[in-house]
Amino acid sequence: MSATVRVTFDPPGLSVEVPPGTTILEAAWAAGVNVLATCAGRGTCGNCAVRLLEGDPGRIRKAPRAAELPQGMYLACLVEVETAITVQVLNFVRLS
Numbered sequence: 001m002s003a004t005v006r007v008t009f010d011p012p013g014l015s016v017e018v019p020p021g022t023t024i025l026e027a028a029w030a031a032g033v034n035v036l037a038t039c040a041g042r043g044t045c046g047n048c049a050v051r052l053l054e055g056d057p058g059r060i061r062k063a064p065r066a067a068e069l070p071q072g073m074y075l076a077c078l079v080e081v082e083t084a085i086t087v088q089v090l091n092f093v094r095l096s
């Protein structure tokens with residue numbers, strides 16, 4: 001296993017290198033991508049959903065909302081990345 005893995009967010013076209021085991025949500029915050037995360041990563045709001053565009057999802061933590069997502073979509077706060085992935089962010093926080 002490599003020391004870091006690349007997580008790419010498209011949109012907005014930003015990437016970050018993170019240690020394996022980092023959640024997609026944590027990687028987004030590290031990359032400066034403001035994913036909407038109303039429950040702060042507890043896996044209950046469903047707002048942090050992302051679509052996996054490339055790569056394997058990695059280890060998925062258990063949570064009640066995980067089973068409700070369409071195929072290819074994941075809650076960013078519940079996926080621990082293990083290899084390079086690219087995800088599409090569906091809900092951004094608009095900063096003004």
Ligand code: FES
Binds near residue numbers: 044048
């Ligand atoms: S931040 Fe609420 S489900 Fe992921």
